[in-house]
Amino acid sequence: MIKFSNVQLGYGRKPVLTALNFDIQRGDFFGIVGPNGAGKTTLLKAILGLLKPLQGKISFPENGKGQKKSIGYVPQHASIDEIFPITALDMVLMGRYAKMGIFKRPKSCDYELAEKMLKNVGMETLANRNYRELSGGQKQRTLIARAMVGEPNTLILDEPVEGMDIQGERAIMELIKTLHTEYALTVVLVSHDLNIVANYVKTLSIIHNNTLKLGPVDSMLNEETMARVYGTVVKIVNISGQKTIIPKLNE
């Protein structure tokens, strides 16, 4: 569980998000959406511990005193520098480094776990391929495997389907859903793509006017809220059990 107690986030002295009081429950599939510049990345950085709150406290109560938080982070695949000459397997193995401890080299059990994770994300045949030679979807799968190899209890993903085609988007989201179920993971996902988030998350949080509102996806996802948050009229339709958000033109 991740607990926000009266948290204020921002840069320098300027607050970006204020009065954040909410919990991300264990085993939840938690989506964070909001317009550009609303503070999605700021919130993500705070959860990851990369940004200290200006006020309040973010805690991980289940971890116990002195125990490190167990987070697997999947950045946007475009953020990884392709100049690095590294195989998919070595990339995944990097996710084990913190667990190995100082002075230690990867052992056969670390390699086995990395190979298993690559298999779980459907990348076993590409283990020895250079990371930079992989497609966008394959890179994203490799980064998911890297996050999973650290055996986290929370998986945090930043725009996991950014720049992918429809098939790639669906494949990655189905993979995340499978991992969420199989490993009983808490998943926190940031995305600007409402159609993706609407169909996979259980809890939806919307960042608007410097604060965050959250609830079950069905109650949060309504035309009135979306119009207010995004400043445009939208229609939410259900096609074959799939929620689709369509902006209305000329309105």
Added chain:
Amino acid sequence: MNDFLINLEFFKYPIACSVLVALVCSFLSVYIVLKRIVFVSVAVTQVSSSGIAIALITGLNPTPISLFFTFLAVAIFSIRFSERKLSNESRIGMGFVVASAATILLVSKSAKGIHEIDDLLFGNVLVSTPYQIYFMLGIIACIFITHFLFYKEFTAVTLDFEMARTSGIRARFWELMLYLTIGAAISIGIRTSGNLLITTFLIMPAVNGLLLANRMKNVFIIAVTVGIISALTGFYLSYYFDFPTSPCIVATLFAILCLTLPFRFFYRKS
């Protein structure tokens, strides 16, 4: 060649010095190029030169003074400020030009004047002493031991700083350690090899390695091999044609890089 071999006894310390600088700087160049901190290394090298300039006009031992200034620069440049108002690039650029100006101002009041600027820029490998070689050997051994022990930490902060931090690696600490090893390598070589050669060794061998290899280990091997071969060939050419040593080594490195490009093209095609 015979003439050179006869005089080898006279050149043994300068050659050893060039090879040691090539070895350590070429190895570290892989991290510098991969982490895209070439400009940081250029600025730190310039600050290190300022330290030497201060030592020259005060008559103090140059190496500790240079080490002090280099570590100070490394500590400042490794701080990650918010880039909302001032980019890190501008900060490092300012450090470079201020250090360059300070070096020129300092040596302009020295008795030797322009010759000392020459020394700072191109170094004077012929002044290497056995003491310097042993000192360099000690520092280089420390650098390589550190990199052997903490390879995974250094690669993690080089590839993905945020992932390293979130996974529990003390990323800021290891990044500072990486920068300190680079600073130490610069400091020990700057007096003998000069600003130009150190900067070149901190960039070009890795570029060669990255053009030819697809694995980290091979990139390191190629970078170090190219660095050492260039140092030896450049030294010989400078003796043979009576040219200054550092520019000869730089020219050799560039020639090898030019040969790498067609080689890579045909290798890829095949």
